[in-house]
Amino acid sequence: MSKGNIVLTKEMFVPAEDNFLEAETISAPSVSYWRETWRRLKENKLALFGLIIIILLVLMAIVGPYINGYSYFEQDFSKKNQPPNSEHWFGTDTAGRDLFTRAWYGARISLFIGLMAALIDFVVGVIYGGISAIKGGRTDNIMMRIAEVLFSIPYLLMVILMMIILERGIWPIIVAMTITGWIPMARLVRGQVLQLKELEYVQAANAMGAGTFWTLAKHMVPNMMGPILVNITLTVPTAIFAEATLSFLGLGIPAPEASWGTMASDSLGSILIGNFYQLAIPALLISITMFAFNVFGDGLRDALDPKLKK
Amino acid sequence: MLRFAGKRLLWALVTLWAIITITFIIMHSIPGDPFAREGKMPPAVYENLTKHYHLDEPLYVQYFLYIKSLLVFDFGPSLKSSTLTVNDYIEKGFPVSLHLGIQALLLAVVLGLIFGVIAALNRNKWPDYLSMVLAIIGISVPSFILATFLINYFAVEWGLLPAATWSSWSHTILPTISLAMLPMAYIARLMRSSMLEVLNQDFMLTAKSKGLNKGFIIMKYGVRNAILPVVSVLGILAANLVTGSFVVESIFGIPGVGELFVDGIFNRDYPVILGSTIFYSMVLIFLIFIVDIAYFWIDPRIKVAGEEQ
Amino acid sequence: MDNLLEVKDLEVSFYTHAGEVQAVRGVNFAIKQGEVVAIVGESGCGKSVTAKSIMKLLPSSNSSYKKGSILFKGQEIIQANEREMKKIRGNEIGMIFQDPMTSLNPTSKISDQIAEGLRKHRNMSRKEALNYGIKLLEMVGIPHAAERIHHYPHEFSGGMRQRVMIAIAIACEPELLIADEPTTALDVTIQAQILKLLKQLKDDLNTAIVLITHDLGVVAELCDKVIVMYAGKVVETGNIAEIFRNPRHPYTMGLMRSIPRLDMQRDENLYSIVGTPPDLLNPPKGCAFYSRCKYAMKICKDFSPEMESLEQSQKAACWLYHPLAKSAVKTS
Ligand SMILES: Nc1ncnc2c1ncn2[C@@H]1O[C@H](COP(=O)(O)OP(=O)(O)OP(=O)(O)O)[C@@H](O)[C@H]1O
Numbered sequence: 001m002s003k004g005n006i007v008l009t010k011e012m013f014v015p016a017e018d019n020f021l022e023a024e025t026i027s028a029p030s031v032s033y034w035r036e037t038w039r040r041l042k043e044n045k046l047a048l049f050g051l052i053i054i055i056l057l058v059l060m061a062i063v064g065p066y067i068n069g070y071s072y073f074e075q076d077f078s079k080k081n082q083p084p085n086s087e088h089w090f091g092t093d094t095a096g097r098d099l100f101t102r103a104w105y106g107a108r109i110s111l112f113i114g115l116m117a118a119l120i121d122f123v124v125g126v127i128y129g130g131i132s133a134i135k136g137g138r139t140d141n142i143m144m145r146i147a148e149v150l151f152s153i154p155y156l157l158m159v160i161l162m163m164i165i166l167e168r169g170i171w172p173i174i175v176a177m178t179i180t181g182w183i184p185m186a187r188l189v190r191g192q193v194l195q196l197k198e199l200e201y202v203q204a205a206n207a208m209g210a211g212t213f214w215t216l217a218k219h220m221v222p223n224m225m226g227p228i229l230v231n232i233t234l235t236v237p238t239a240i241f242a243e244a245t246l247s248f249l250g251l252g253i254p255a256p257e258a259s260w261g262t263m264a265s266d267s268l269g270s271i272l273i274g275n276f277y278q279l280a281i282p283a284l285l286i287s288i289t290m291f292a293f294n295v296f297g298d299g300l301r302d303a304l305d306p307k308l309k310k
Numbered sequence: 311m312l313r314f315a316g317k318r319l320l321w322a323l324v325t326l327w328a329i330i331t332i333t334f335i336i337m338h339s340i341p342g343d344p345f346a347r348e349g350k351m352p353p354a355v356y357e358n359l360t361k362h363y364h365l366d367e368p369l370y371v372q373y374f375l376y377i378k379s380l381l382v383f384d385f386g387p388s389l390k391s392s393t394l395t396v397n398d399y400i401e402k403g404f405p406v407s408l409h410l411g412i413q414a415l416l417l418a419v420v421l422g423l424i425f426g427v428i429a430a431l432n433r434n435k436w437p438d439y440l441s442m443v444l445a446i447i448g449i450s451v452p453s454f455i456l457a458t459f460l461i462n463y464f465a466v467e468w469g470l471l472p473a474a475t476w477s478s479w480s481h482t483i484l485p486t487i488s489l490a491m492l493p494m495a496y497i498a499r500l501m502r503s504s505m506l507e508v509l510n511q512d513f514m515l516t517a518k519s520k521g522l523n524k525g526f527i528i529m530k531y532g533v534r535n536a537i538l539p540v541v542s543v544l545g546i547l548a549a550n551l552v553t554g555s556f557v558v559e560s561i562f563g564i565p566g567v568g569e570l571f572v573d574g575i576f577n578r579d580y581p582v583i584l585g586s587t588i589f590y591s592m593v594l595i596f597l598i599f600i601v602d603i604a605y606f607w608i609d610p611r612i613k614v615a616g617e618e619q
Numbered sequence: 620m621d622n623l624l625e626v627k628d629l630e631v632s633f634y635t636h637a638g639e640v641q642a643v644r645g646v647n648f649a650i651k652q653g654e655v656v657a658i659v660g661e662s663g664c665g666k667s668v669t670a671k672s673i674m675k676l677l678p679s680s681n682s683s684y685k686k687g688s689i690l691f692k693g694q695e696i697i698q699a700n701e702r703e704m705k706k707i708r709g710n711e712i713g714m715i716f717q718d719p720m721t722s723l724n725p726t727s728k729i730s731d732q733i734a735e736g737l738r739k740h741r742n743m744s745r746k747e748a749l750n751y752g753i754k755l756l757e758m759v760g761i762p763h764a765a766e767r768i769h770h771y772p773h774e775f776s777g778g779m780r781q782r783v784m785i786a787i788a789i790a791c792e793p794e795l796l797i798a799d800e801p802t803t804a805l806d807v808t809i810q811a812q813i814l815k816l817l818k819q820l821k822d823d824l825n826t827a828i829v830l831i832t833h834d835l836g837v838v839a840e841l842c843d844k845v846i847v848m849y850a851g852k853v854v855e856t857g858n859i860a861e862i863f864r865n866p867r868h869p870y871t872m873g874l875m876r877s878i879p880r881l882d883m884q885r886d887e888n889l890y891s892i893v894g895t896p897p898d899l900l901n902p903p904k905g906c907a908f909y910s911r912c913k914y915a916m917k918i919c920k921d922f923s924p925e926m927e928s929l930e931q932s933q934k935a936a937c938w939l940y941h942p943l944a945k946s947a948v949k950t951s
Pocket residue numbers: 633634635640642660661662663664665666667668669678681833899
């Protein structure tokens with residue numbers, strides 16, 4: 001007996017014995033959270049591009065200042081205002097300092113400020129937000145109200161005010177930036193902890209007598225890593241932006257130290273006398289860094305939260 | 311409604327009080343005697359200061375009198391002049407800053423919304439990429455750098471537009487663009503993601519299943535819902551505009567409050583710095599209050615939640 | 620030709636980063652004026668995709684009709700352009716969705732949401748549409764309709780919202796109503812009310828209804844015909860008496876056994892079919908139910924069974940009903 005071009009035989013109609021086994025092999029492979037995130041991130045070419053730029057910037061911030069043998073502070077007025085050439089790859093500034101070395105030294109300081117600010121925001125935010133969420137009730141209410149009031153002061157205004165009473169330097173800038181900068185992180189952590197508190201395994205850990213802090217550290221932090229990482233990534237460009245603005249207002253890093261912000265604002269006037277490269281180099285570096293962190297942060301957020309990407 | 315407004319008003323006052331207190335603390339933690347800096351001060355100015363800040367009274371009295379003077383919008387004297395007060399400077403500068411700010415905000419909102427919607431509707435196609443590249447540039451380039459570039463090309467090289475001061479409408483074009491770029495970029499990105507979320511909602515399918523026109527669906531079902539998060543961040547954007555205006559005003563030499571503030575920083579004119587800070591805060595808090603109330607009207611779901619409480 | 624809607628060999632796929640999801644892999648059914656047809660099957664078997672295909676509501680960016688035809692009153696839907704579809708949607712075919720909490724526009728008043736369709740398809744004035752909308756709301760059983768019509772969706776409960784959705788869907792008196800799990804998101808008592816309402820509408824307006832559900836209890840209450848879907852395919856069809864009295868496909872048998880019965884012991888566990896449906900990214904080449912079927916035979920693994928007529932209107936796709944299989948079943 002045949003059907004179409006298949007020949008059917010009686011033997012084909014005997015019961016199958018192993019059919020239930022198939023069910024197990026068919027089930028979709030379970031891919032872990034981070035692997036899945038990484039896969040989605042890799043699909044986002046722009047974010048990947050951002051990540052590569054960030055890695056290159058960090059590398060150059062580490063080795064860049066040593067490459068061509070000049071130091072960031074050494075002045076040589078006989079060679080001032082040279083446009084980029086074979087000896088000074090990025091040219092020299094008004095005091096004859098090598099801009100290539102200064103640019104990467106500035107990268108070091110700008111990235112350091114950005115990363116430190118992000119790190120301190122992270123630590124303060126996790127502690128504040130974590131305590132607020134775990135204590136709950138009245139404490140939570142009061143703590144969040146305080147944060148809300150502080151947060152309604154414009155960030156940059158607060159940083160400027162702080163810089164007025166602090167001395168000029170790297171650490172004061174970082175302090176000024178973190179004085180209200182931790183608040184978004186605290187809110188984020190609080191929200192996440194409140195959500196996670198409801199989850200069964202955290203409750204189970206609590207029931208088994210694990211201390212609250214221990215529970216927080218062990219179960220929650222790894223789970224919250226995703227959104228927190230995004231926040232850190234996006235804090236870096238904010239800090240670099242703020243540092244640049246401070247420099248413009250004359251509240252930045254004092255000479256001879258260099259940050260991209262001071263390099264840019266010092267050379268604002270130079271374009272009028274034709275030394276366009278003196279502004280272009282730090283401006284480009286600031287913009288590229290901001291761009292890289294922003295697209296990477298965005299890509300990371302999308303990759304961690306596939307809801308939008310369906 | 312009244313209840314909601316009352317609550318927001320109370321909140322605004324608490325915030326204002328916090329800011330005033332912070333400025334008071336800052337004033338008193340400035341290293342050295344901020345008012346006797348380098349001894350160059352004319353005696354008349356010093357006298358004005360002592361009188362306004364009641365420097366001869368105990369600290370707590372100073373604090374209350376400080377708050378009291380601010381409540382009647384008295385921002386005190388300035389170091390620059392023995393006759394002109396901070397109020398006089400603000401009165402002169404505020405109309406200019408307001409003009410610039412409103413113009414920039416309008417530009418940012420209109421263009422930002424358009425870019426955001428176009429990007430979302432053409433997701434992963436070239437209009438999306440183009441809008442988002444523009445938005446990322448807007449976020450990545452600090453305003454003082456953008457402003458310098460604009461001046462360099464549009465004013466110096468090509469001579470198309472005037473570069474500085476504030477005398478005709480064409481003078482406002484470059485500063486408005488410099489100031490609007492960042493908030494525009496924010497709005498475009500926010501609107502894009504908000505719109506994408508709304509496009510995924512079930513009610514979009516309902517709308518389509520009714521056989522309505524595409525344009526109508528996009529406006530009434532899409533934009534109408536997607537715009538809510540944008541409205542709710544308008545307050546933050548206004549704050550952004552204010553801080554951005556410091557830089558833009560001082561680069562373009564625009565005689566607004568921002569330039570006053572920046573000059574104050576360069577001259578260490580603390581009364582001017584603190585006075586304009588508080589003035590800015592008042593403006594912002596007022597704006598945020600207005601935005602809250604507006605949001606209340608725009609989102610029908612809040613109305614009920616507010617009335618039930 | 621007396622069929623209102625005829626779906627033939629419909630195949631629909633989605634293109635995702637993981638590959639082609641063959642959501643619908645061959646669906647056939649027809650529905651006459653005033654008839655109620657149920658599509659049943661477990662989650663993910665392609666019921667909603669089938670329903671949306673009829674209205675061309677699938678996302679155009681990543682889906683495609685691979686094969687088949689959908690004839691509505693003789694018109695080929697798959698070939699229809701947007702302009703033609705706009706005339707059909709809401710006017711000749713109405714649709715109700717699963718979740719009433721999310722299927723209404725939260726920022727627009729009910730009055731607007733009802734009036735939109737009326738004004739577009741019936742050319743009513745604002746006033747006429749409002750008055751007619753009030754009548755519709757009364758018809759679907761919303762008290763104080765004249766006042767309630769000016770409210771926003773969030774001011775209604777879930778059941779009431781679904782009534783509103785139904786009022787919107789029937790506003791232009793469509794000949795066909797597609798209800799995609801209209802009761803799944805509701806409480807049991809409210810489910811019954813909504814079903815009663817649908818039944819009454821069918822009787823009053825003589826609307827044909829495609830009712831999608833995975834609840835067979837719902838089916839028994841108001842349907843004429845049943846279509847059982849599994850993994851993107853129709854595996855059994857028939858009129859309601861046939862299917863309930865004598866289900867023939869092993870999957871349908873399983874579904875029947877999983878309906879809660881009144882005569883059940885309190886502690887008796889509800890039957891459920893073991894295992895999970897196959898991945899539609901790589902559907903098996905044999906019978907899709909193979910891995911969960913008690914009666915599976917060797918042939919089922921590699922060859923896909925075709926629909927065979929069994930009773931007057933009952934058809935099933937299962938090798939058990941092949942002449943060669945009779946002996947095999949007996950011996951097992
Ligand atoms: N937009 C889409 N993109 C990709 N795959 C989709 C899309 N919509 C549906 N699918 C896939 O098509 C298959 C059928 O989905 P469908 O929504 O029709 O199921 P259903 O039978 O309605 O289930 P439920 O009872 O859960 O509503 C599913 O495997 C689903 O993953």
